[in-house]
Each structure stands twice: as C-alpha cells, then as structure tokens.
Amino acid sequence: MSETQKLLHWLDSERGRQLDFLQQFARIDTANPPGDTRRAADVFRAFLDREGIAHRTEAPQAAHPNLIATFAGGAGGGRHLMLNGHLDVFPVGDRAAWVRDPWSGEIADGRVHGRGTVDMKCGTTALLFVFAYLYRLRAELPGRVTLTVVSDEETGGKWGTGWLIENCAQEVLGDCVLNTEPSGLATVRFGEKCMLWLRFRIAVKGGHSAYPHTGGSANKMAAVLIHDLQAIEAMVAEEPATVRATLDRPEVRQAAELSLGAGAAEVMRRVTVNIGTMQGGVKINMLPAECVLEVDFRLPVGISRAAVLAKVAAIVARHPGVSVEELLPGGPEATVSDPTHEMMGHLLRHAGVGLAAPPQPIISLGGTDTRFWRAKGVPAFVYGCSPAGMGGVDESVSVAEFHHVLRVHALAARDYLMAGR
Ligand SMILES: [Zn+2]
Structure with missing residues (x-):
C-alpha cells in the first residue's frame, strides 16, 4: 500500500475507534468554569501512549494542563505543521432543560450528544487521530508535526495556547496551523474579528x-x-488586498450568510x-x-x-x-492569514469532496486560539463541524461531520507536508 492508501485505510477502517474516543471524551466534564481538564488530558495521554507517541505536559496551572506531542518526519527538512485543539468547554447552563445527561456521550440519530461535542470535542478528537496517523507515516514524511491540546480556551487562553506561545515558542510556533473549531462544512476560516x-x-x-x-x-x-x-x-476597514478580493466574491458572501446567518457577510467586515x-x-x-x-x-x-x-x-x-x-486592556487585534495561502487550497479541495457546493474562505465573527499564532505571523486556518447548537441545551455533533472533518484535516496536512519536500 502507498502512504496515501494507508492513510485512507486508517481513516475508514478505524471509524469505530475514532467514534469511541469521541464518546469517551464527551463523557468527561471539562466545563469552564472551572475548566478542570485533568481527566480529559489523562485520556489523551493514554491514547498517545498506546500509539507509542512521546508527549509532555505543560501545566502553568495544575488543573488546566496543556499537552504537546511532536515528531520529525524521516524524510528530513520541510515544514513544521501545528495542530491545535482545546479540551475545555462551555458550562452546562440549566441542567434541567437538557433531555440527556450533558456528559452522556450517547449516540442517537447519527449524533454524539453532550456539552462541548460541537465546541470542540469533535475537532480536538479529529486532530488527535490526524496526528497519530501522520506519526505512523513519519518515516516517509518530510518536516515536523506538533500537536497541542490545550486548556483555558473558553476563558481567553492565557494559561493555554497563549502560555505555550510565550513559553514554548520554539516548539509550538511552526509554519502553519490547523485548528478544528466549529466553522461549518461550507466555510474555512482564515481570520477573526x-x-x-x-x-x-x-x-x-x-x-x-x-x-x-x-x-x-x-x-x-x-x-x-x-x-x-x-x-x-x-x-471603513483597510483590508489587505487579498482579503478584500476574497471577501468581495459573491460565492464567499453567500457562504458566509449560509454559515453565519443573513447579514453576516456585512457584519464580518x-x-x-x-x-x-x-x-x-x-x-x-x-x-x-x-x-x-x-x-x-x-x-x-x-x-x-x-x-x-x-x-x-x-x-x-x-x-x-x-x-x-x-x-481587558491590551487585548488582541483582529487577525488574518493570507486567504490564498497554500493550506487554504488543500483544505478547500479536500473539504469540497462530497459537498454540494465547494466551501469558501471567510472571517470568523468569534474568537479562537488561532489568533495567538496569527498575531505572531504564523498562518492559521479553521475548519470544523457545523456550529449549530454550540453552547446550547442538548448540544450534539453529527457523526458524519466528525469523520468528514477528520478526513479533510488528515489529507490537507499530508499534502502540505509533502509539498514541503
Ligand atoms: Zn472552541
């Protein structure tokens, strides 16, 4: 089997295992506040151990650990790709309003149920498997891949990604970042307000x-x-020329409105x-x-x-x-990556397979940890499941979307690394 065939084989043949992990993760209460992610971090570490992948933990606050795992490809040189997802989730809110236990992880109607399944247990799980599959292919891959699984995202990221960027910059800055926050399948996000x-x-x-x-x-x-x-x-915003040209396109405006609601194409800018x-x-x-x-x-x-x-x-x-x-003085500026960056091409190409209309690049209205990288000049892109129901009562994520997101990131990551040969 070629490397690509192996990757495609794992993506399909391990669907049960991928889903099991997502369910297991969904059953762990990581609500923030208080944002205690220790048990979830244990589950991620145990997975990496089973895959034989070295990792370490950076916990500037004991209850909010951040995991880093990295490997260099055997083909030398190349690019350093970052994968980033968070462990903590929104609080449950009114427990009595939920039909199921918010930490049930049950599968019903093709969906995994539980608080945080959309934002972003689906996405963080997807990147864990992407990382493991790339690791298995490491002998043939050029470059380096680093996974950061962080805490504290829902309260600003100061002790999570923000801390890693300031204290472990050599390891975690990289050349490009993939993140799986919920974007909706019809859009890839290259910036945020x-x-x-x-x-x-x-x-x-x-x-x-x-x-x-x-x-x-x-x-x-x-x-x-x-x-x-x-x-x-x-x-009037002074957008970089490539950003303006991208956001002016009618199909981009249409995708933004579909993904974020009528009026979003204008609010975005x-x-x-x-x-x-x-x-x-x-x-x-x-x-x-x-x-x-x-x-x-x-x-x-x-x-x-x-x-x-x-x-x-x-x-x-x-x-x-x-x-x-x-x-909150000294907060971040709006951040943007080049919408014509090579990674955008990989994401759009793979994300478009099986969709009625090709996905489009847009700017996010809300914030993600990717802003920390963009602020340091590292391009960062977000592609994840539908944000519908995020943070609401009876939150649940589509199993089909979970597998789609995992596949898109795995293939985009592989293409990006191979192109850096
Ligand atoms: Zn999130």
Whole structure:
C-alpha cells in the first residue's frame, strides 16, 4: 500500500475507534468554569501512549494542563505543521432543560450528544487521530508535526495556547496551523474579528424630576452617547488586498450568510457596537445622576483597537461628565492569514469532496486560539463541524461531520507536508 492508501485505510477502517474516543471524551466534564481538564488530558495521554507517541505536559496551572506531542518526519527538512485543539468547554447552563445527561456521550440519530461535542470535542478528537496517523507515516514524511491540546480556551487562553506561545515558542510556533473549531462544512476560516470592551460612566448633578433645569439626566445623556457611538459602525476597514478580493466574491458572501446567518457577510467586515448593559437612575421621579454603559465593540480585520479608541475619545470629549475605561486592556487585534495561502487550497479541495457546493474562505465573527499564532505571523486556518447548537441545551455533533472533518484535516496536512519536500 502507498502512504496515501494507508492513510485512507486508517481513516475508514478505524471509524469505530475514532467514534469511541469521541464518546469517551464527551463523557468527561471539562466545563469552564472551572475548566478542570485533568481527566480529559489523562485520556489523551493514554491514547498517545498506546500509539507509542512521546508527549509532555505543560501545566502553568495544575488543573488546566496543556499537552504537546511532536515528531520529525524521516524524510528530513520541510515544514513544521501545528495542530491545535482545546479540551475545555462551555458550562452546562440549566441542567434541567437538557433531555440527556450533558456528559452522556450517547449516540442517537447519527449524533454524539453532550456539552462541548460541537465546541470542540469533535475537532480536538479529529486532530488527535490526524496526528497519530501522520506519526505512523513519519518515516516517509518530510518536516515536523506538533500537536497541542490545550486548556483555558473558553476563558481567553492565557494559561493555554497563549502560555505555550510565550513559553514554548520554539516548539509550538511552526509554519502553519490547523485548528478544528466549529466553522461549518461550507466555510474555512482564515481570520477573526476581535473584541474591545469599554465601560462608560456618565455623571451629572441629578435631583428632583420636576426640576430638570437644575440637575440634568445621565440617562438622557446616555441616549445621545449611544447614538454617537453607533456611528463608529460606519468606519471603513483597510483590508489587505487579498482579503478584500476574497471577501468581495459573491460565492464567499453567500457562504458566509449560509454559515453565519443573513447579514453576516456585512457584519464580518465592519465594527459592531453592542450596548451590553445599561444601568442608570434610582427612582421614577428622580433625575438620574449616574448611568453606566458596558459596550462590546467587535472589530474587523483592517480596523485597529487604537483607531476605534481614538473615535471613542473624540466622542467622549464632546460630552462633559462622561468618562470611559477599557475592560481587558491590551487585548488582541483582529487577525488574518493570507486567504490564498497554500493550506487554504488543500483544505478547500479536500473539504469540497462530497459537498454540494465547494466551501469558501471567510472571517470568523468569534474568537479562537488561532489568533495567538496569527498575531505572531504564523498562518492559521479553521475548519470544523457545523456550529449549530454550540453552547446550547442538548448540544450534539453529527457523526458524519466528525469523520468528514477528520478526513479533510488528515489529507490537507499530508499534502502540505509533502509539498514541503
Ligand atoms: Zn472552541
């Protein structure tokens, strides 16, 4: 059998084993918070042990371990490919609303059920098998492959991928990253928006509501402020030329809307302003002396945090009595990889097999750990199962999509490594 035939054989003949592992993983509570992933990490380590693959654990916080496994191909030289997935998942929420135990891992109606099966136990399991299959082929492969299975993703990644990038850069930066967060089968994601959180405080004299001329109203000022902040959505992004050309294509816009809902093609490329909380006033017949707004700005590729902060500062300057503070200061910028990168071609080609319409490259509205690599200039691409039901009650993932995602990444990884010969 050729190397390709071997890979295809394992992908198909080990489907039962792949599914067993996903079920086993789904049965482990890795809800974050608290994000204790030790038992899940044990299961991953045991798998690597059975495959005879060396690994090590980096746990800057004991309950949130990160695994690293790596091997060099026997054909020398070549490229360093990273595979990245996370162990922790969203909390269960209202347990009573679930039909099944959120940690059942049951298979019903062609789906594996459980919290986090979509985000991203399906994807992390897929990459574990991709890594194991590439390892078996290592004698013939050029380059190097490194798997990082991390914790803390759902709370920002500071102790997970963020920590590895800062403390184990030599091992984990690599030349290109594959990630299996849920993207939907119709899209491959090559960038993502970022968030900027601001708290506005409006303070006036206040007083008795029959005497508005004496004290002013913080709530009425908030209404004007919100109107002004909304205008920031009109900022025009300076997208890199390849990004603009890609996102302008009608089929890309269509795929984005299909994957992320009507309106997504436009939201993907502009600032959005969400007035998340608004608290002002004490009593109906009092002039509100204070109003506090918490505002979540989502920034697209081509608009910096600094640019938005400058607009905000100019607005605040027009409103005496308004102050602003940044929550989570120093957060990430929106990040993007070249949508014409070779890896995108491999992913689109293999992902398109068996689909009615070829998948399209888009930008993610939410965040993933891939931003840590892109921020360091390492191209990173996301392809995973449908995000439908992610984080919701009765979360479940399609078994067919799980096998599809595993196959696409295995073949794309193989092609990328072989092309670096
Ligand atoms: Zn995720």
